[in-house]
Amino acid sequence: MTTTMSLPQVRELRTEIPGPLSRELQQRRTAAVAAGVSSVLPVFVTEAAGGVLRDVDGNSLIDLGSGIAVTNVGNAAPEVVEPVRRQAGEFTHTCFMVTPYENYLQVCEELAQLTPGDHDKRSALFNSGAEAVENAVKIARRATGRQAVVVFDHAYHGRTNLTMALTAKSKPYKHGFGPFAPEVYRVPMSYPARDQRSGAESAREAVDRIEKQLGADTVAAVMIEPLQGEGGFIEPAPGFLPAISKWCTDNGVLFVADEIQTGFCRTGAWFACDHENVVPDLITTAKGIAGGLPLAAVTGRAELMDALPPGSLGGTYGGNPLACAAALGSIRAMREQDLAAAARGIQDAVMPRLRSVAEYTDRILDVRGRGAMIGVEFVKAGGDEPDPELTSRIAKTCHEKGVVVLTCGTYGNVIRLLPPLVIGHDLLDEGLRVLEEAIVEHTR
Structure with missing residues (x-):
């Protein structure tokens, strides 16, 4: 390029x-x-x-690292730097929960347009991927009235207490930091290089494990990275994601796509779910969204996102105006280039x-x-x-x-x-x- x-x-x-x-x-x-x-x-x-x-x-x-898949548009990209400079000269912070500002809305509008599915969507903005994941769990539990969250072998979802429970690898992420948040359950991941199975076969094993150990009616969400990151860049066999997504839909379980590392053109599509036309109920994003500034989001079906009462989502710095300006510039660069x-x-x-x-x-x-x-x-x-x-x-x-x-x-x-x-x-x-x-x- x-x-x-x-x-x-x-x-x-x-x-x-x-x-x-x-x-x-x-x-x-x-x-x-x-x-x-x-x-x-x-x-x-x-x-x-x-x-x-x-x-x-x-x-x-x-x-060849991009700050762990963050500087997708390149470091110090003019499309990011110039909007941030302008925004810094106008104001740097008000807290969106105190007095809102337009570029927060613009980021949410872009996410509604770009993320998979043409349904009505809402977004909430945060600072980091781990924050987005934690809030996705909050939303799923409140919207479904259920508690259990299912994750996969080799998964990585963060280093906070709840996200450590969701993350699979012990050292260095979890060892010695327990006890962890409850009601998190792990099932096998499709790993073609090692299990030599089709996506449908691997999905059947995962679903069988869920149904035998939990029962579908206890599960609020199944959370998965469509292409696992820290766990080893494991790409599930074709058909695995659609089969898991369909089981979720059939059983009133929310399918949550953790696209924090895979999102924003990284895998050759705007989002990794797009490769198999999988439409998540909730999607978490961060990393590549804002060209290096801290920003994350949960985007989901409007009826799910709006099931939570006012004040239950947010944070002092979430959707900071500088980060929102960077995100709009970064998205523009991805689209135009x-x-x-x-x-x-x-x-x-x-x-x-x-x-x-x-x-x-x-x-x-x-x-x-x-x-x-x-x-x-x-x-x-x-x-x-x-x-x-x-x-x-x-x-x-x-x-x-x-x-x-x-x-x-x-x-x-x-x-x-x-x-x-x-x-x-x-x-x-x-x-x-x-x-x-x-x-x-x-x-x-």
Whole structure:
């Protein structure tokens, strides 16, 4: 994609990674920041644009992480920066619950138009994905009069108390932080690379588990990431999502799509549910919505959202005017630049290359994903046992060579690629070359 960037879109290493100035700042960080707040790569960024991060030592790194699927429109995109500047000059906060403002309404109107389904919708805005998820549970329980919430193996929904209960992975997210919120139940996820089953078969197992252990009439909501993020970029087999959605509809259960990581063109459609024409009752969004400013939302059927009394939803900063201005600019950029198509182009460029590498090693179990959300799962030789150590070594080599990649997965054995949707072809090509070389180096 051709677009004007404020930084040259090239990889340039002037020092080792991390450089001396980053190491100095890391010492200050150790003395001031809680150890529980970790970082993938200890380089301190001073500028970023498009698909490049520049650090304090003058190194320019290729960004294949987008701040965990946040800067879909590129970092410091003019379409985001200029509206935020204008809004900051007018007012920065009133609290929508005290005196409202128009751009909050505009964001909700955009969400009603963009999210799956043509039914009447309402939205409420929050600060983070975890907040959106918690409020989706509140809405589902109040609207249905039921308590149980069903989630899936490998799910990630946040780090607050309730969302930790919804999240599957223990370390580092849950271990030692209990007790957790009750009435949360987990069922198997479709995992084609490991279970070798069709979507219909996997859905039958999940439904059977729900009906035997809970009974449909106790379930308020089934919550699912249409393509799992932190759990390993697991894409369920075709037919799984529609089957779960239909069971929900047939049994008065709300189907809640957690599209916090998959939303806003990331998977090659505005939302991942669109790929199989699944229409959720409630959908949670965050990350890519506002170009890097904190904003999240729950959007859902009007009769569900309006079932809650005034004052039961909200928060001091939810739908802050600066974040709303950023969201409107970001959505405009996605629409005008057709970033859903750009994500599909990234998939077309990345998938064949990584699958070609996988043909020459038995250490790659699967290359999977959609759009600009692609994962590579690594295993030990001769089987399917996860290999997080190999995964970590490959990622570390990429980092040392100036390419930011992320890892994920219940077993820590998946490298995930989340490049900005505006990344240039040459920059993406170079980042992939570094990753390919790292894989070959460590899997010979």
